[in-house]
Amino acid sequence: MPPFFKYKKQKGHTDQSKDTRDSENHHVPELIDPSLSVNLDIIKQKTGHSSDIIVRTIITGNTPLHKASVVYVDGLVDTQAINDSLIEPLQTNHDLLEMLYQQDELDKFTKEFISLGSVHPVTNWDELFLTLMSGDTIILIDGSNKAWSASAKGGERRSIQEPSTQVSVRGSKESFTESIGTNIAMVRRIISNPDLWIESMKIGNVTRTDVSIMYINGIAKTEVVDEVRKRLKRINIDSILESGYIEQLIEDQTITPFPTIFTTERPDITAGNLLEGRVAIFVNGSPDALLAPALFIGFFQAVEDYYSRYDIATATRFIRVLAFFISLIGPAAYIAITTFHQEMIPTQLLIIVAAQRDSVPFPAFVEAIIMEIAFEILREAGIRMPKVIGSTISIVGALVIGQGAIQAGIVSPATVIVVAITAIANFATPSYTVAISARLIRFLFMISAAVFGFYGIILGFIMLVVHLVSLRSFGVPYMTPLAPFIPKNIGDTIIRTPLWAEKLRPRLISSTDNPVREGENQKPTPPKSRGMKKKNTR
Amino acid sequence: MKRKWFLLFLILTTTSLISGCWNARELPDLALVSALGIDKNEAGKYVGTFQIINPSYVTGGLQGGGGGQGPPTTVYSSTGDNIYDVTRRLSTKSPRTLYYAHTNLLVISEDLAKKDGITNILDAFERDFEFRTTAMVVIAHRSKAEDIIKTLPPLDKVAAVNVIKTLKNTESLLGEEPTVNLQEVIHYLVSPGKEPLISGLSLKGEKKDAKKVTNAQGSSTPKARLEADGIAVIKDGKLVDWIHGKTARGTGWVLNRIKSTIVNINWEKEKAAIEYTVVRQKTKVTAHTKKGQPKISIHIHAEGDIGEVSVPVNLNDPHVLRKIEIEVEKTIKKDVHDAIHRAKENKTDTFGFGEALHRSDPKEWNKLKTDWNDVTFPKLEVDVTVEAFVRRTGLRNKSYLSELKNNR
């Protein structure tokens, strides 16, 4: 009983305090006041006299004195541009303010004298703060109940750099930055087509983060676009700090180690996916674009596959899928063979492994787990560590854990080899997100192998497959086009058929009205060499 | 929903924890049996001799700690009333569980095979899920199985591997030892139309030294060594005869088991003057019945090269080659006839003529099946045709011997 009352009391108390706080702020009216000083007071109060809110008041004219203020957030704007094209003209050209006071000439003012990008009137405070905080410059004029918001965004930003995680030898070398405008422009530069549509919204009650949906009208499925829009609109959260927030709030299945949304930092990957009918989501402040719907096989498609010739691309894809399998069941298979199925390896090999295991005090499972965990710690330490001491880690890792452990007879060399191969195989997956899930599932496989040998591994594998096929990403089955099997799209899965043979966009992902992506007979048909020669000699 | 997942997880983990790995066996707890020998002692009990691999001594002192040198294999033996009994009784002596999945060699002593036959002992091996039916079966010729198992050979550290390689080599280079595995032995034991042949193995040299590590390491000429020695003919599960040399090779010809062999032919009164190496051979055995009498025809096709000549002969001349071919055909035919004759004497159809008849004329076979070996087979008419071809003559055409002769 007591806690109930307590709770109630507390609730009442907080309500009260909220009320008082609200009443403090409550004198922020909805509409902008004609008086400049009142307006400036409101701004100062609302922003808590923050030092980065710069207010410059200009007094000019003869009689009467005209007053106007330019308000902006320091660091979000291009100060140079504001000085040159806003403050300078206002100070030097006396007629300008005069013009501002005459309400009917306002349009003329913005059109003729302000050389900044977009200028539009603002009348209520909510909008004013929104534009101010997102980097616009506000012009307030004494006596007018209209404010002007001029776009002069600027400030320090990271420049476009080479991609750091999705590296490729061939292909464009630029990656997204933290600025959403730059990112969208980078994609726009690749797809110069009016059908590339962008919808913007602000998500995050406190952060007011810019989020944009990008898709190609006519190629993207309208249902998917609607679904994306619906799920984004549903989000009601105080902050969106990174695209990962959005991803976690809109994904289909939450209890899964597998990502159902694709992330990329490369504009060319984004463009390629948009052209297959996917929808991209950009979040301001995040150098990763989200792409949906994502397919499992998509995480094995490196961008270079499409730039290099198909035979080589197919071979590398095979390697990647193989590497994924190894990274999943490598240590598990080792455990199963050495503790359950010693009959399954050739005698000579068994003798070698047995000789190594003879002096090791632990069971194979414990040994493998120790090494795996040691490796995971090493990797985690490597990521979070200042770059300067990076080399220490590798020395400690290689010498102490590798050499030392073997020489002390705590682990056998065979285990170290298996763990090392698994680790390397794990790095061969092009997508970091899927590589992480493989890391996680590997431990489950190891446990099942330790308990039931291959029976456990195979049952685990069946569970994994069942789980994978039961996943969906924005309504599309995750394992498409393998299951459900779509023969026409099989050309871009584990194999990659030549570009001229992939006539259709992926079914189920792109719009069904417009499935063809290239003309007939795209296979190069060069003339026979003799014909070429003739032409040349003439 | 969450509770269900939790439940599933709970079931999974508890089952796996309770189950506690019934079948899990760590490698250091296993004694890998590489070869197994079966004898019978005076008291009429089976004696099993187990060659167990000592992994660290096979690979050498890799682990730093347990290095040093010791014998690569250890031998244990025990006695019992039947095979399973023998294997179980060994546990009183071995610190590790015996593990048979890598047993590649099964040695049966000659005495046992002659007196009691091999029929009674094979079931245990076939039934056991660990034991592989691909294990090779040999019979210890003129020695006990135990002695063979105990021998430490040079070259290959694991004795069983050494034996298997020796026998396989003999088969593929000389064609005299058609190796058989357990599965084949049982197959032929059961089949009334074909009797098994099992390779023989004997210990040559001083038996006392065989078990010493120095035998394998001490000197360049080991004092005791294992040799492929003849083929045992088994009838009704019992050893009835040993065949050697050319007879063995003749059997190989009929069985289509010759990968490569040599045929020495005489040339103008000179004995074994030309050596013909068989590179490829194909034998077809067909059976047909004529007026109720089964008849077997064997067709042998052989291709090969000239390996060596010790008489001056012009190998450029196709006529000469044709003559050589005819000689080769004759020699092979003789070997084959010798082998068949020997088998008929033993009243043992080791060639599978019965099976051939079964395939071509099942009705007739059903009539003759019961006393095929004893009545029909010894009287069986066998027709042998041989086709031999000399394909190449090596790097030289004429031998330098002909130059020598000219110079004289």
Add this chain to the structure above:
Amino acid sequence: MEKAKISAYQLFVLIVLFELGSALLIPLALDAKQDAWLTILLGMVGGFFLFLVNYRLFHYYPDILPTEYMQKIVGKSFGKLLAFLYILYFMYMTARVVRDFGEMLVTSAYPQTPLFIINALFLLVIIYTIRKGIEVVARTGELLFFILFLLGISGNILIVISGIVDLNNLQPVLEEGIMPVLKTTFTQTLYIPFGEAVVFAMILPYLNQSKKGKRTGVYALGFSGLALTLVVAINISVLGVNLTTRSQFPLLSTIQAIQLDNFLERLDVYFMLTLILGGFFKIGLYFYVAITGIANLFNFKEPSKLAYPMGIVILILSITIASNYAEHISEGTRFISLPIFLPFQVIIPVSLLIIAFFKHKKKRGK
């Protein structure tokens, strides 16, 4: 009946996996000795006929499950009884196949592990799958079919190039005339595996293009029949008739006989993969059908909720149906083949079809 659709290709895959599931592993049709492969081909032809009977019935009632159309054909109460018997049959078969696979695993690889644990674990995975519905089962089938297909092809290639195939073992053909072959066909291969396809009567209503059902079913049965024929022929030609008949698992012995270059040998994992993947679908489909049948007959809204309780029933049943493997197998080949398979796989569907045929004729006549 859940709201789900499967494609014709998915049906094909499911039929093939179901047919091959256990038939690949057990000594099949070996009463006919070296003519076992012939028996399988004949059984396949019979299987076509039985499938077409079921398809015809599906054609008359394309939207409802057999448990429902039985009531329409022979009347409400009798139809319900019949449907109930079918559900019992499916449950019994689920338990049987679970036992089959458990026994195989215990004898071939896990001799010290209790059968109960092996079965329980297998059923747990199957329950997990079944709860996700037929669509997920079908998609899983597509992926794993691909893996099994690769295994089959590579296994066959290995067997052929290791040179252990001796076609002489398949001769003489028809040693004792056609009678033993026909007898084995009508006592064994017609029912296992081909007659078992009666479970697909319960799956057919999920097909998204019902017109393709006929062709798909016949193709799938044909494909699995040919694959089985090939495997049985290879088993016999590698092991010989005698050994094949004595083997509990001829395929395991065949795979163990592969020896290539001292390296590609001891490929038992092939057998285990085939065993578990095949068993998964066989048990899974029987189980699914039993559950949908119950849900349909007793008007359960959510069939997936039945999965856990039914799983426990089947687990207990699978342990208790026989006291040892020999008893289990002899029950399977002698006791149940005529009294159970014949009515459930042949007599009832055929008589249902005849009644349905006349009913429809009458309707049309009116």
